[in-house]
Amino acid sequence: xxxxxxxxxxxxxxxxxxxxxxxxxxxxxxxxxxxxKAGERLHSQRPRTAEEVGRSASGIDGVEVLGLSGTSTHxxxxxxxxxxxxxxxxDGWFDVQEIVVHRCFEVRVSPAAEWxxxxxxxxxxxxxxxxxxxxxxxxxxxxxKLHAALSEVSKDGKAxxxxxxxxxxxxxxxxxxxxxxxxxxxxxxxxxSLKGNGFDPQDCVLARVTPGKKPEVWTPPRIQRMxxxxxxxxxxxxxxxxxxx
Numbered sequence: 376x377x378x379x380x381x382x383x384x385x386x387x388x389x390x391x392x393x394x395x396x397x398x399x400x401x402x403x404x405x406x407x408x409x410x411x412k413a414g415e416r417l418h419s420q421r422p423r424t425a426e427e428v429g430r431s432a433s434g435i436d437g438v439e440v441l442g443l444s445g446t447s448t449h450x451x452x453x454x455x456x457x458x459x460x461x462x463x464x465x466d467g468w469f470d471v472q473e474i475v476v477h478r479c480f481e482v483r484v485s486p487a488a489e490w491x492x493x494x495x496x497x498x499x500x501x502x503x504x505x506x507x508x509x510x511x512x513x514x515x516x517x518x519x520k521l522h523a524a525l526s527e528v529s530k531d532g533k534a535x536x537x538x539x540x541x542x543x544x545x546x547x548x549x550x551x552x553x554x555x556x557x558x559x560x561x562x563x564x565x566x567x568s569l570k571g572n573g574f575d576p577q578d579c580v581l582a583r584v585t586p587g588k589k590p591e592v593w594t595p596p597r598i599q600r601m602x603x604x605x606x607x608x609x610x611x612x613x614x615x616x617x618x619x620x
Contacts, residue, residue: 398464398474405462410480410494413438413458417484421574422449428484430507432456439504441479453485459499514549516567516580518592521546525565525582525590534584539563555609561586564612576600579607581615 413435417428425443433440442457459479466472480494524542528535536558543554543565555566565582577600582592595615599606605616 398466398472399476401464402462402474402476403478405464406460406476406478407462407480407494407496409437409460409462410458410478410482411491413460414482414484414488414492414494415490417456417482418488418490419448419574420486421572422447423454423484424448425454426507427510428454428456429505430510432458432482433505433507437461440507441500441502441504443505448484449486453483453488456482456484457497457500458482458494459504513569513578514551516552516569516578516594517546517548518580518594521565521567521580521582522590522592525584525592529584529588529590532587534558534561534563534586536563539565539584557609557613559613562613564609566607566609566612568607571602573602577602577607581607581609581612583612 413432416435417432423431424447425445428448429440429443432438437460439459440456441459443454445451445454448454457479458481459477461475461477463473463475466474477499479497479499481497482494483492521543524546525539528538528542536556540556543556548554548567551569553566553568553570555564557564557566563584565584566579567581568577568579571577576597579600580592580594582590584590594600595606595611598604599611599616605611
C-alpha cells in the first residue's frame with residue numbers, strides 16, 4: 376500500500392507521454408489536411424508550367440513552397456510541389472498545452488492526379504521557401520486608340536478594308552496582340568485578341584465600320600468570350616449574336 380503513491384506519478388507520466396504523442400499525430404494530420412486542401416485548389420485541367428503552379432501554391436494561406444519538380448502539368452507525371460504546412464492539436468487530458476508541428480508534403484499537380492489525393496509525407500528540404508516573380512502583365516488591348524483610328528478612316532462615310540488595315544498598322548500594336556480584318560456586305564469587321572488558355576474568358580476587342588455610320592468598338596460580355604461561345608472572332612464583329620438565355 377505504501378508504494379501506491381509512487382505508482383501514480385509514473386502512471387500520469389506514461390499516460391501524459393501517450394497523450395502528447397497522440398496530440399502530435401493529430402497536429403500532423405491537421406498539417407496534412409492543409410496540404411491536401413492546397414492540392415484541391417491547385418487541381419485543374421488547364422495546362423500550367425511548374426513556375427505557374429509554384430506561384431499559385433505560394434499564394435495559398437498557410438503554405439510554403441520548398442521544392443518543385445517537373446516541367447508542366449501536362450508533361451510526364453505533371454508537377455510535384457513540396458509544401459511545408461503547420462498543424463496544431465491540444466492535449467486532450469489537460470487542455471492547456473497546444474502542440475504545433477511543421478511538416479512537409481509532396482503535392483502532385485496533374486490531370487491524372489486523383490481529386491482530393493492525399494499528399495505524400497516527405498522530409499523538409501533545408502532551403503528557404505521559394506519565391507516567384509509576379510507574372511508579366513498582358514499587353515492592353517487599345518480600344519480607345521482603335522476607335523480613334525477607325526473614326527479617322529471612316530470620317531468620309533466609307534468603310535474601306537485597305538484603310539482599316541492601314542489604321543491598324545499605324546497603332547504599332549504589341550506583337551502579342553492578334554489582329555484580324557474581314558470585309559463583308561460593304562462593312563469591315565476588326566478583331567483584336569490575346570492568346571487564351573482554352574479555359575478562361577478570351578481577351579478581345581471587336582470593331583465594325585459601316586458606311587455612313589460612326590465606327591463601333593466593344594468588348595463582348597464575359598459569357599460570350601468563354602471558349603466555344605464564338606464571341607471573339609472577326610465574323611462575330613460583323614454579325615453579333617444575341618446573348619444566350
